Amino acid sequence: MISVQSLFKQFGDLEVLKGIDLNVEQGKVVVVIGPSGSGKTTLLRCLNVLETPTSGKVEIDQQALDFTGKVSFNQIASFRRLTGMVFQSYNLFPHKTALQNVMEGPITVKKEAKAKVEERARRLLEKVGLGDKLDFYPFQLSGGQQQRVGIARALAMEPKVMLFDEPTSALDPELVGEVLRVMKELAQEGMTMVVVTHEMKFAKEVADEVIFMDDGKIVEKGNPAEIFENPKTDRTKQFLRMIESGV
Amino acid sequence: MKMYLTNILTDPERLDRWMTIAQSSLLPLLKGALSNTIPLTLLSFSFGLMIAILMALARISPIKPLQIVARIYVSIIRGTPLLVQLFFIFYGLPSIGVTIDSFPAAVIAFSLNVGAYASEIIRAAILSTPKGQWEAAYSMGMSYPQALRRIILPQAARVSIPPLSNSFISLVKDTSLASLILVTEMFRVAQQIAATNYEFLLLYAQAGAIYWVICFCLSLLQGRVERRLDRYVAR
Numbered sequence A: 001m002i003s004v005q006s007l008f009k010q011f012g013d014l015e016v017l018k019g020i021d022l023n024v025e026q027g028k029v030v031v032v033i034g035p036s037g038s039g040k041t042t043l044l045r046c047l048n049v050l051e052t053p054t055s056g057k058v059e060i061d062q063q064a065l066d067f068t069g070k071v072s073f074n075q076i077a078s079f080r081r082l083t084g085m086v087f088q089s090y091n092l093f094p095h096k097t098a099l100q101n102v103m104e105g106p107i108t109v110k111k112e113a114k115a116k117v118e119e120r121a122r123r124l125l126e127k128v129g130l131g132d133k134l135d136f137y138p139f140q141l142s143g144g145q146q147q148r149v150g151i152a153r154a155l156a157m158e159p160k161v162m163l164f165d166e167p168t169s170a171l172d173p174e175l176v177g178e179v180l181r182v183m184k185e186l187a188q189e190g191m192t193m194v195v196v197t198h199e200m201k202f203a204k205e206v207a208d209e210v211i212f213m214d215d216g217k218i219v220e221k222g223n224p225a226e227i228f229e230n231p232k233t234d235r236t237k238q239f240l241r242m243i244e245s246g247v
Numbered sequence B: 001m002k003m004y005l006t007n008i009l010t011d012p013e014r015l016d017r018w019m020t021i022a023q024s025s026l027l028p029l030l031k032g033a034l035s036n037t038i039p040l041t042l043l044s045f046s047f048g049l050m051i052a053i054l055m056a057l058a059r060i061s062p063i064k065p066l067q068i069v070a071r072i073y074v075s076i077i078r079g080t081p082l083l084v085q086l087f088f089i090f091y092g093l094p095s096i097g098v099t100i101d102s103f104p105a106a107v108i109a110f111s112l113n114v115g116a117y118a119s120e121i122i123r124a125a126i127l128s129t130p131k132g133q134w135e136a137a138y139s140m141g142m143s144y145p146q147a148l149r150r151i152i153l154p155q156a157a158r159v160s161i162p163p164l165s166n167s168f169i170s171l172v173k174d175t176s177l178a179s180l181i182l183v184t185e186m187f188r189v190a191q192q193i194a195a196t197n198y199e200f201l202l203l204y205a206q207a208g209a210i211y212w213v214i215c216f217c218l219s220l221l222q223g224r225v226e227r228r229l230d231r232y233v234a235r
Helices: A040-047 A073-080 A098-108 A114-127 A143-156 A173-188 A200-206 A224-229 A234-244 B002-009 B012-060 B064-079 B082-096 B102-128 B131-139 B144-181 B186-197 B200-232
Strands: A002-011 A014-024 A029-033 A055-060 A063-066 A083-086 A161-165 A192-196 A209-214 A217-222
Touching (some): A014 A217, A029 A040, A029 A200, A040 A055, A040 A192, A083 A143, A083 B131, A098 B144, A114 A143, A143 A173, A173 A192, A200 A224, A200 A234, A209 A224, A209 A234, A217 A224, A217 A234, B012 B186, B012 B200, B064 B102, B082 B102, B082 B144, B131 B144, B144 B200, B186 B200
Parallel strands (some): A029 A192, A161 A192
Antiparallel strands (some): A002 A014, A209 A217
16 A cells, blocks of 8 residues: 655755655554654655655555656645645644534545535544534644544545554643544554554554654564564664653 | 914804814715725725735745745835835826826825735735644645635734734825825815815814724724634634
8 A cells, every 4th residue: 555665855964764665555554653853753744745755756555756756746736635644733724613624625625515525524523523513613622622623634535544643742641542542443444554653552552563763764663562572673672661661 | 272272262153164164075075085085995905915915925935036026026115105106106107108097096006005015914924824734734635725725824814914904094094195196085175175265274184083983993894803713713
């Protein structure tokens, strides 16, 4: 479903991604972990071209973008429709209600009929447990509720892949669970997902593969049991120790 | 001053004369307001806003020549007096063969003037919209115009209402300058009437009062618009 080949990203002199290769099969959940500054968020943002890679190739669902050459904006826009993005800071549209947030993409981008979109949007909000908050503006919702609207909004575009960029990092601890529950449900339904997170418990329970990144490279990858119980590199061991001791 | 006041108070005939003139000049003044002051304001503000949006976008675009055009435009308009701009267009341009009637000349000058000031307001409002809003719009596959129209400008509008209202209200009063290029707007009507009966104090007070009423109505309107756009913001 997703294939990334020798992906490089530079911000000025700073090299953030130093040759990433990655394959994600359909229906799999990949969790990316690593210290801050390791490039995990940049990698995720390269998958929907919110960052333009310096070079390399990204392919999703048979659509390929080769950043070694020129890529047009139209190519990028149609490529972005393959993925749904969930942001750390939700980024809901504050001037639209929950329902309007979810309907915005299909109506503006895909030009779908309003009645059809509204029905789907209602169903999606129902699914994330917000069927009673359709007409609420974002400021009237808690962080956890806003993030669930964010997930419904991304799903409304019927993406092939869902990308999660630290979706629970901005949440109060007691609100993390409701968001993770929705994500877990999605995974069980067979959605292909790439998740950048610090929620190790979620990684252990839901991930098919865990990727540990450091300094712009993939240091280690494997199934959760391998990575968490039996990390191979010292760097991974050190990181996991730090996370577990809560430092 | 004191003499003048006692003059009125002790001279009932003068007072009567004032009441008569005030009554008979009210209609011509209102006519000047309705047929020139208000249309001039509305037209200039609409065109000015369009210019402002285009110039704000040019200024924040990544294309250097566009940025430079916008900078030069704003610099020239803000750096020269409005009266000079009016005279330049109405009295100046004919010498190179461009003759424009007084009303359209005034519309052009005021539109350009509003455009420059409002473009800075709109630019600031667009830049104040969080980057995450652009990203959320782009991530669902929106184009730049779509993101701008559906997501960014509606939010920028809310922020720019108070400063734009300032520009709007200033414009109402600035249109009095159009009297100097022979537009018969309200102030010119007041001048013309006063020239026949020499009651300058009365006529200018009357004109001033009508300007104030118009501006007062506009600030009420501003309040309504602000409350409407504030409905999605936590109080």
